[in-house]
Amino acid sequence: MITRTSISVQAVTTATWPEQLRDAIRDPQLLLKTLGLDSSLLPGATQGHALFSIRVPHAYLARIRHGDPDDPLLRQVLPIGAETDAIEGFVTDPLAEAEHTPRPGLIHKYHNRVLLIGSGACAINCRYCFRRHFPYGDNLPSKAQWQDILDYIRSDSNIIEAILSGGDPLASSDKRLAWLADELASITHLKRLRVHTRLPVVIPERVDSHLLAWLSRSRLQKIMVLHINHANEIDEAVRTACQRLKEAGVTLFNQSVILRGVNDSVPALAALSEALFEAGILPYYLHAFDPVAGAAHFDVGDDEAIALVDALRAELPGFLMPRLVREIPGENSKTPLF
Ligand code: SF4
Numbered sequence: 001m002i003t004r005t006s007i008s009v010q011a012v013t014t015a016t017w018p019e020q021l022r023d024a025i026r027d028p029q030l031l032l033k034t035l036g037l038d039s040s041l042l043p044g045a046t047q048g049h050a051l052f053s054i055r056v057p058h059a060y061l062a063r064i065r066h067g068d069p070d071d072p073l074l075r076q077v078l079p080i081g082a083e084t085d086a087i088e089g090f091v092t093d094p095l096a097e098a099e100h101t102p103r104p105g106l107i108h109k110y111h112n113r114v115l116l117i118g119s120g121a122c123a124i125n126c127r128y129c130f131r132r133h134f135p136y137g138d139n140l141p142s143k144a145q146w147q148d149i150l151d152y153i154r155s156d157s158n159i160i161e162a163i164l165s166g167g168d169p170l171a172s173s174d175k176r177l178a179w180l181a182d183e184l185a186s187i188t189h190l191k192r193l194r195v196h197t198r199l200p201v202v203i204p205e206r207v208d209s210h211l212l213a214w215l216s217r218s219r220l221q222k223i224m225v226l227h228i229n230h231a232n233e234i235d236e237a238v239r240t241a242c243q244r245l246k247e248a249g250v251t252l253f254n255q256s257v258i259l260r261g262v263n264d265s266v267p268a269l270a271a272l273s274e275a276l277f278e279a280g281i282l283p284y285y286l287h288a289f290d291p292v293a294g295a296a297h298f299d300v301g302d303d304e305a306i307a308l309v310d311a312l313r314a315e316l317p318g319f320l321m322p323r324l325v326r327e328i329p330g331e332n333s334k335t336p337l338f
Helices: 004-013 017-022 030-036 039-051 141-152 174-185 209-217 234-249 266-278 302-314
Strands: 106-110 113-119 160-167 192-197 221-226 251-257 282-287 325-328
Touching: 113 141, 113 174, 113 221, 141 174, 160 174, 192 234, 209 234, 234 251, 234 302, 266 282, 266 302, 302 325
Parallel strands: 113 160, 160 192, 192 221, 221 251, 251 282, 282 325
Antiparallel strands: 106 113
16 A cells, blocks of 8 residues: 555655755645644644744655654654743753854854854754754845855954854755855865755755765865764665765764654664764764753753763764764853763
């Protein structure tokens, strides 16, 4: 019997990535129906959706188990009523990024690297996102403002790394990204271009010849940090996309967030590290949860996170162990917790 989910798989194999972006599911009722989930989940999903809209591309949907409300991928994308709870200590800007924004779209927290908001859009809306309240509307630079940002980087020879973030920077067109990458490469003191993205994971077709063309030609060292939280997110299409990126000279790392109900067990974390390495991605950071308003139900707390990572050491060789860190506003780097 062909399920609704398997029909979606057939549909995505012929769609381009912009078509897949356009056709992502944006309606709670349709998400529940497509996955064969009980309609009792709808009121909570609708409440959460009103705060931070739902967005799930079909290529990702195809990896979610049909009829399983506890699926670890579903939990990352399905809004629930608890998102409306106001919990003390959970705030809209948990990393105090507004204090480190010298130009719209430019975040300068660490002295030798800058973060650029490459796009306000994402291919998927992750319920745990620490930027779910980020004022993207105030931080999407115009062409003139991009020149101002480039001048800012040019004028500070301490800056050796530019980080493209978002939103998801790869939600931008390759024409725009190629222009920006070329401009950054012309700044002689920059050494590295780092891209933080979930797009090669949620829509692997994003890794196409246009993306690979501007990445391969850049003189900068290219690093891509993928944000994968569970082994089930990595399928054959993701492995192929990673292989193409590596062939273009991109070094692949992963950073995950430890999330209640998604990866808060030793077997889940061990399977994730193994699956990452099989795909050619090095596990890098495991982030303690940033206390963002609307997502407190994902927080496992530091003590449990430390205990999990301690137990994980018995399961993995050292090179597959992610570093458990927390980002503390005002600190000069991430703070190791273990
Ligand atoms: S910025 Fe990243 S974590 Fe946040 S919603 Fe977009 S893809 Fe998900």
